[in-house]
Amino acid sequence: LGAVLESAEDDRTTFTGQISLTTHPWLADHAVAGTVILPGTAHLDLALHAAHHTGHTHIEELTLETPLALPETGSLHLQVTVGATDEHGNRALTIHARPATTDT
Numbered sequence: 001l002g003a004v005l006e007s008a009e010d011d012r013t014t015f016t017g018q019i020s021l022t023t024h025p026w027l028a029d030h031a032v033a034g035t036v037i038l039p040g041t042a043h044l045d046l047a048l049h050a051a052h053h054t055g056h057t058h059i060e061e062l063t064l065e066t067p068l069a070l071p072e073t074g075s076l077h078l079q080v081t082v083g084a085t086d087e088h089g090n091r092a093l094t095i096h097a098r099p100a101t102t103d104t
Helices: 026-030 040-053
Strands: 003-006 013-018 077-084 091-101
Touching: 013 040, 040 077, 040 091
Parallel strands: none
Antiparallel strands: 003 013, 013 077, 077 091
């Protein structure tokens, strides 16, 4: 995650980056039925990076709703968004990805 955007509207923070089998070849070792997916520990690492940057020390719960499949060629743009603080001091976190239009 190379860039950070702090919302002017609220205390939401978005981190962006790119991932591919070229930039992270070790991911090829995590294939399920021939499809490379981002391991759960990588999701946790992304969440912890965002948490630490926003002043939090731990992740209370992490639910993976859909496996993140990596393309054989090309890359994915990642967005990790830490939502605004709720009344309990917690912040929701989401991870989204889409195919990159150009590869770097």
